[in-house]
Amino acid sequence: MTEEAPQLVILDCDGVLVDSEKLAVEIESEMLTAMGWPLSPLDVLERFVGRSDAYTLQQIEAGLGRRAPEWPARYAERLTAAFRAHLRPVPGVEAALDALRVPTCVASSGPHEKIRLTLGLTGLLERFDGRIFSATDVARGKPAPDLFLHAAAAMGADPSACVVVEDSRAGVEAARAAGMRSLGFAGGLTPREWLEGPGTTVFEDMADLPGLVTAPPPSGRPPAPRRAPLRQGEAG
Ligand SMILES: [Mg+2]
The missing domain is CATH 3.40.50.1000 (HAD superfamily/HAD-like)
Known part of the structure; x- marks a missing residue:
């Protein structure tokens, strides 16, 4: 080919x-744990990385069991400070x-x-x-x-x-x-x-x-086996 x-x-x-992802997952893990939903950086990576802010907020509110209208501004403030220092x-x-x-x-x-x-x-x-x-x-x-x-x-x-x-x-x-x-x-x-x-x-x-x-696209190879999601109901 x-x-x-x-x-x-x-x-x-x-x-x-x-x-940016290492800074982001560390901050999200720390903030969510302090808010009462203990998630490790790996948990955050599995659940939220690559997803939209709207999806993430919806999942955070489900995890906390309450509305969290303060999340977007507080998280953005922490993340922006980390970006300015380390990105x-x-x-x-x-x-x-x-x-x-x-x-x-x-x-x-x-x-x-x-x-x-x-x-x-x-x-x-x-x-x-x-x-x-x-x-x-x-x-x-x-x-x-x-x-x-x-x-x-x-x-x-x-x-x-x-x-x-x-x-x-x-x-x-x-x-x-x-x-x-x-x-x-x-x-x-x-x-x-x-x-x-x-x-x-x-x-x-x-x-x-x-x-x-x-490079030519991979062809003639069977799709790689898909691993089951690590958390039920979490795809991304
Ligand atoms: Mg990415």
Whole structure:
């Protein structure tokens, strides 16, 4: 099979462009435990990473057994402070982006304000200005396909000619639902088994990204076995 460049590379933000997930899961774990719902950073990773803010708040209120209207502002305040002090690009991502020869855009579960903040703090914003899409732009967040299909349409790309780069289970599921090939980045917190599945190539080093973007899609291989969700009723 010959190499074929995709029309568009759609990049997740948190955990793919910016190294934000470790800061986020530690803060969420600490805050929820203090509020009366003891969750470890791994619990938080399993339950919330890659999901929209709306979904996360709904799950937190169910877990706490009460409304928590104070959560979004308090969490955003803590997270913003941590980002300003500690946020860095994902190791190797700038060189990988420099080597890509195809159009790119960002598609994140976070709101636009957060995406612009994190990309700005890490010096990546100018690369993507005007090509940033948020789950708040569409009806359903990841793992639904809406956000990736919206990004492809806005960028004038055929969904089947897009490649998605994701580090969360909800993200690779959204890519599959959108009919897009995906590259699952397991170089951060996410175990590679969470990303494996039909149409997904798992990788752990950003230096491999440019080559994987133009590599032919995996074919003739049976889908990897899906592991049961670690928490009943939790997919992402
Ligand atoms: Mg992510």
